[in-house]
Amino acid sequence: LLQNCVALNSSFSAVESDKCSVGAGTVMEHCRLSGSFSIGSNCLVSGIRGKWNCPLKIPNHFVCQIVKLQENWTDILGLPKGDKHESYVCIYHNIDDAIKKHSTCYGVSFQHLFLKSDLNSSDLWDDEKQQLLWNAKINPIFQDGYLDWSIFSWIENMTTPNSSVDESSKASLDKWKTHQRIALAQLRSVADASFEFSYRVDCQPIFKRRNEELNTDIAMFDKNALTLTWKALDNTIIHSIKNGSIDICSQAFMLTSTLLTNLSEVINMDKSAEIVFNRRDFITDLKSATKELQVNDFQKILLYRDRLLSNKPSRSDLLECAEAFEEAACQLTKLCVSTGVSVITKEARPQAGTWVLAEAPARVDLSGGWSDTPPLSYEFGGKVACLAVSVNKKKPLSARCRLVSPGSGILLTTESRNIDTDELVQSDSVHLKTVKDISDYNNPHASCALLKCALLIYGLLPTIDYNKGIENDGSSLQPFVDTFCRLDNVGLEIVSTSKLPKGSGLGSSSILAGCVLACIGKCLGLGFGEDQEDNDSLTKAILLLEQLLTTGGGWQDQVGGLYGGLKLGKSEINRIPMVVNVEKFEIPTNIVNELNQRMVLMFTGQPRLAKNILRNVLRQWASRKDSIVHTVKSLVNGAHESIEAVKCGDIDRLGSLIASYWAQKK
Numbered sequence: 001l002l003q004n005c006v007a008l009n010s011s012f013s014a015v016e017s018d019k020c021s022v023g024a025g026t027v028m029e030h031c032r033l034s035g036s037f038s039i040g041s042n043c044l045v046s047g048i049r050g051k052w053n054c055p056l057k058i059p060n061h062f063v064c065q066i067v068k069l070q071e072n073w074t075d076i077l078g079l080p081k082g083d084k085h086e087s088y089v090c091i092y093h094n095i096d097d098a099i100k101k102h103s104t105c106y107g108v109s110f111q112h113l114f115l116k117s118d119l120n121s122s123d124l125w126d127d128e129k130q131q132l133l134w135n136a137k138i139n140p141i142f143q144d145g146y147l148d149w150s151i152f153s154w155i156e157n158m159t160t161p162n163s164s165v166d167e168s169s170k171a172s173l174d175k176w177k178t179h180q181r182i183a184l185a186q187l188r189s190v191a192d193a194s195f196e197f198s199y200r201v202d203c204q205p206i207f208k209r210r211n212e213e214l215n216t217d218i219a220m221f222d223k224n225a226l227t228l229t230w231k232a233l234d235n236t237i238i239h240s241i242k243n244g245s246i247d248i249c250s251q252a253f254m255l256t257s258t259l260l261t262n263l264s265e266v267i268n269m270d271k272s273a274e275i276v277f278n279r280r281d282f283i284t285d286l287k288s289a290t291k292e293l294q295v296n297d298f299q300k301i302l303l304y305r306d307r308l309l310s311n312k313p314s315r316s317d318l319l320e321c322a323e324a325f326e327e328a329a330c331q332l333t334k335l336c337v338s339t340g341v342s343v344i345t346k347e348a349r350p351q352a353g354t355w356v357l358a359e360a361p362a363r364v365d366l367s368g369g370w371s372d373t374p375p376l377s378y379e380f381g382g383k384v385a386c387l388a389v390s391v392n393k394k395k396p397l398s399a400r401c402r403l404v405s406p407g408s409g410i411l412l413t414t415e416s417r418n419i420d421t422d423e424l425v426q427s428d429s430v431h432l433k434t435v436k437d438i439s440d441y442n443n444p445h446a447s448c449a450l451l452k453c454a455l456l457i458y459g460l461l462p463t464i465d466y467n468k469g470i471e472n473d474g475s476s477l478q479p480f481v482d483t484f485c486r487l488d489n490v491g492l493e494i495v496s497t498s499k500l501p502k503g504s505g506l507g508s509s510s511i512l513a514g515c516v517l518a519c520i521g522k523c524l525g526l527g528f529g530e531d532q533e534d535n536d537s538l539t540k541a542i543l544l545l546e547q548l549l550t551t552g553g554g555w556q557d558q559v560g561g562l563y564g565g566l567k568l569g570k571s572e573i574n575r576i577p578m579v580v581n582v583e584k585f586e587i588p589t590n591i592v593n594e595l596n597q598r599m600v601l602m603f604t605g606q607p608r609l610a611k612n613i614l615r616n617v618l619r620q621w622a623s624r625k626d627s628i629v630h631t632v633k634s635l636v637n638g639a640h641e642s643i644e645a646v647k648c649g650d651i652d653r654l655g656s657l658i659a660s661y662w663a664q665k666k
Contacts (some may be wrong), residue, residue, distance in 0.1 A: 001323070002452060007031075009203050023060060023411030030200045042096060043202070047196070048144030050088070057149065059156045061107065065091040068199070071192035077182070085143040092139065092152060099184065102131050105138065108159045116158045116165065138180040151176050214255060214623040216262050229259065234302055241298050247576050249298075250332035250375060253325050254622040256305070260322035264315045278304070282324045292621055298557055301328065326615070329622075334547040337374050337578045343459050345486075349525035352403035352490070358518040359395040361388040362506035363560025364599075366646070366654070367638030372554030372571065373614055374543075376621050380632055381573035385639040385646075386560035388449045389506075391601065392419050396499040397561070398507055399515035401523040407491020408478055409433040410455065412448035419499040435473040435480075436466065442550045447460045450509065451494050454516045454550045457541055458526055460484050485524060494520065503607025513542045514562050535562045539580055552614045555580045568643050591649045598651055631664050638664070 004024035004081075010031040012020070023041030031048040033056070039045060040060035047066040048056070058064050069087040069110075074080065105113050114120060121128065124136040139432070140151055154172035157163055182190075219226040240249040260275050280312055282304050289297035308321055350356060352410075368384035371377060396419060415427040430447040438461070440446035441453050460480055464470060482488050496516055500508045517538060521527050528537035539558050546553040559569040559582055566585045571578055586587030587595075620628045638661055645654040 009200060011203070016600040019055070019277040019285065030203055032203065033537035036097045043097065047199070048580060049199075050142075050147050052147040052149045054148075054150050057153070061095045063091065063093055063095050066142075066147070067091065067187065068192040068195040069190050070192045073605075076190050077186055086145065087140050088145060088147075089143045089182060089191075090142060090147065091184065091187070092155075093133065097133055097135050100132055102133070105133055105136065106155050106159045113159070116169050117154070119173075119177070123177060124403075126459060131182070131202070135183045137183045139182055139184065140176065141180045143184065148175070211630075213625055214258065216259055219260060220266050226263075233259070237302065238295055238299055241293060241295055244293075246293070246332050247336050247375060247378065250329045251337065251379070251622065253329035253332060254618070257325040257329065258619065258622050259323045260305070260318050260325060264318035264322065267315055267318060282390065283327065286328050286331060290328075290335065290446065303405075326619075330550075330552065333374050333552075336378065336576050337543045337547060344527050346525040346527055349523060352405040352487070355400045355402045356519045356523040357398060357400045358515040358522070359398040359562045360511045360515050361390050361395050361564075362500060362504075362508065363387065363396065363511065363557060364389050364601075365556055365560060365661075366390055366504070366642035367657060367662075368569075368635050368642075369556055369665065370554075370617050371632055371635050371639075372556040372559075372569065373552065373617065374554065375630065376618065377554055377571040378573065378575055378578045379621075381636070382554065382556075382569070382571040383639040384554075384556040384559070384569045385566075385642040386556060386569065387566055387595075388561055388564050388644075389601075391500065391506075394419060394490070396506075397494045397497070397512050397515055398514065399494065399519045401492070401494045401516075401519040403485060403487065403523060404493055405487060406489045408481075408489070410477070410481060410492045410494070412451045413495040414448050414451065415495065415497050416502065417497055417499050422499075423460075432477055434477055435461070435470050435475050437477065439473070442548060448496075449549060450513055450545070451496060451516055452543045454494075454513065454520060456486075456548060457517065457545050458484070458524075499605060501603050501605075504603055507560055509551070510542055510546065510557030511561030512555060513545050514538055514558050518539055536580075536582070538562060539582075543578070543580075552618075566643065566646055568639060585643060585647060587646060588649070591646065591651075594649065594651055595646075598655075634664055635661070 005022050005026040006028070007022075007030040010028050010033070012031075013034040018032075019036040020038070022039045023043065025042040026045065027043070028039070028044055028045045028048075033048060035052075035055070037056040039056075039058045042061050044063045044065075045058065046064070048064065049066065067089050070076065071084075073087060074082065084126070094104065096107060097104050101112065123132060124138060125131050125476055126137075127135065142148070150172055152172070154169040154176060157169040158165060158173070173583070176547055216229070219229045233256050236252040237249050237256075240246070240252065282301065284299055285297065285304075289301055305325070308317060312399065313321070335421065364387045366385040366387065368382065368386075371380065371382035372384050373382070376382065379596055410432040411429065412432065413427060413429040417423060418423045418425055428447050430437070430453075438452045438455070441449055441456060445447055446452075461470075464473075476491075482490060482491060485492060494516065496512055498512060500506055500509050501509075517528075528541050539555055539562065542558045543553075543555060555571065556569055559580065563582050563584060566587050568583045568585070570581045570583070572581075575640055617628075621632070638657055642654060642657050642661075645651075645657060
């Protein structure tokens, strides 16, 4: 539709793409086009909007511009007042017409125009002495944004050499002659410049986000369509990197992954390609690309896919490539939530050997979950209503930290305890002595991986690029520990404790991460803001930790557990890096008591890793299927309604909303 032309601050909604076209060399600005339209080559089209009664058609080499007129434009020009309507003028002439001369009009001489159309000078000018295009009344006035494009259809016919004048052209000309028209010279004093400026500004939000469904059916069976699709995605990736739009680049990678997955379902090859997909090299180059954000690095990544597709890939080859491109999207998403949290050193801290304890409740989400997950949270805007809850009147999540002097290395322990008896159910420990001992920090299944990520977030290894891989680095960790703790020959011990079943769905991992970060910070005199009790900065730090851990995840768990009571968490649409705001609400004691009486907490015995569920949700979101867009809207709306139900004490209504929420999440 828009090949070899320029569109600035404009939107196009084409229901039937075969009935819409724009010629090469055309420039469009500040337009909102919908329905059928045909715009010729080398045109300048500006400000087209409103409704029209027939297909828009602009010939080659024409200027067409719509401008709003001031309310009192008739008074200014000394014309009779009409009914009160919003009035617009449509400037319409050939791009080569000389405005300040008496030479051409619509690309032909005035003599030719008068001869063929039966117009005369009195139809265009009030002043017989000065007959220029500048003061020719050829620009029609339209009311209330309703544009009758048939009024121009005579022009193309009558200005084309050797064309005959048909009845429809005569009818169009008659309509044009009887229509109210003004000259360019008059427009200068009656144009509503303030309105036009506001309209152009209002056009801009259209381009921030449009949730349109990705339909790859044609590309699956049409080689040319598939080639064009790859080209469009590649151009989006390269241009977004050039412009610093990392979120858009991430989305393009996710769509590339989706397209590769869909392609694997229709591929006929079962045997692997001669050149199979090299995942290890891809990930190595991906890490370099996401660190430097250079166009050449991203072009190199795209070559992996192109080489594979050119060598008859198998289903397994395509699926492996799709997974790698999905990983690329996740790495870019990580950059979008990297809010630049800085670690601040405090002087005050407890003596070595003193345990620092951080405890937190669990959380129950009432509605809005998944809308907090990047990139959905900043592409659509997330809202989650949640409650902080104790379990059996206890805070079930905690972490403790202490300095050991003299000591060496870092002893990490994760433990699970019974909520009622506090009896140890299971524990896992690891003693970090070398740099490579922390190398599996990004494997959620590794021993104490969450605690390792917390140490890296605080800057345990400031001089080592652990993103490049440190699995073979056997150097001692002790110099880093001494620097980190600001003491010599010191050790560090960190223990995290959960009294909830693993995978309970109560936000235990994220809230536990908050406890771990909080106790480390208090023990070592570190923080993420001026105030060590700053939950806003801690929430941001947990987002970074989960991206480092590769579990992804949003912000609802930490908001639900770190902020007491009832609250509404919100992330703004199109805000990169992502920003989370929390609005807290006081709940009267009688409503709290009724909630406690009517809410029952059960564990199904079916744990799950949130990472896997998240990936499935984000795959659906990437394709923008109508069903998932509708569900996300419902989730966000439900968050507001749930807050209001709790505030009003309407527990029956809350129960109904939670039932709907459960159905939506399924």
